[in-house]
Amino acid sequence: MYDEEQYIEYVKEYLTTHNGAVPPHPLMAFRSKIQHTLRVLGWAKRLTEGREDVDKKVLYTAAIFHDIGYSEKKEFHAEQGAKIFYEYGMKMNMNLSFIERVRNLIYLHSSKELLKEKNIPIELILLMEADLLDEEGVLRMVWYTLDKGINGADSYEDVYNHIVMGNNKRLVNPMVTEKARYYWDEKQKLVELFTKQLEDDINVRT
Known part of the structure; x- marks a missing residue:
């Protein structure tokens, strides 16, 4: 069948x-x-x-x-x-x-x-x-970055703010099953690590 x-x-x-x-x-x-x-x-x-x-x-x-x-x-x-x-x-x-x-x-x-x-x-x-x-974690960061580029980002800060805005909406894990909760948490950890590194890179002063 x-x-x-x-x-x-x-x-x-x-x-x-x-x-x-x-x-x-x-x-x-x-x-x-x-x-x-x-x-x-x-x-x-x-x-x-x-x-x-x-x-x-x-x-x-x-x-x-x-x-x-x-x-x-x-x-x-x-x-x-x-x-x-x-x-x-x-x-x-x-x-x-x-x-x-x-x-x-x-x-x-x-x-x-x-x-x-x-x-x-x-x-x-x-x-x-x-x-x-789907389209969470790293994939979402790629999507948001491309989206901002296509729609005319003025700076890396624009991309950073777009990613942070999306991440703030995902602070609560919506999953039910143990395996799905694990994957969700791991994806959000990667986003948090990425955004912290991006923020640090943006704010580097010479």
């Missing part, structure tokens, strides 16, 4: 033909929605290593399809993505229970406030964690 390569190719084709692969800025091709999807899948796999309490096929399928709804602008992307997957699953004669579970994960994955709730499916927790872990 689970065919990872086929699912990935379908999502790539769908995003491409429905303008969902277009980056948010012409010079920001590095923020590819397809590449984001593959990284979220990678994080989902990393977070589930050694776990036996997770339906990995449901989780990995949801990770692959979670942002396919960005190809349509009529509705909120999670809602649209859930509909797209449902139609695909029915067309491919997938098990109805499997379709419903994956669809629900896609529909709810942007509701990150649910991480604070009890008794939500572990697959939903892990999908949201995997989504949040």
Whole structure:
């Protein structure tokens, strides 16, 4: 039932033909929605290593399809993505229970406030964690630096302030599972170390 390569190719084709692969800025091709999807899948796999309490096929399928709804602008992307997957699953004669579970994960994955709730499916927790872990830490610093450069940074201090602003919003660890909390903390430590070094370099006087 689970065919990872086929699912990935379908999502790539769908995003491409429905303008969902277009980056948010012409010079920001590095923020590819397809590449984001593959990284979220990678994080989902990393977070589930050694776990036996997770339906990995449901989780990995949801990770692959979670942002396919960005190809349509009529509705909120999670809602649209859930509909797209449902139609695909029915067309491919997938098990109805499997379709419903994956669809629900896609529909709810942007509701990150649910991480604070009890008794939500572990697959939903892990999908949201995997989504949040992407473009964090070093990757976020690269993104913010490029973003500031593209939009006309006047100085390294502009970049520094942009990174610090983003880091201040991430002081509280939102993760639930032990492994995800560890990765989040490690990423924020790297950002803190980087910004301290950057601040020191900026303030060097000769």
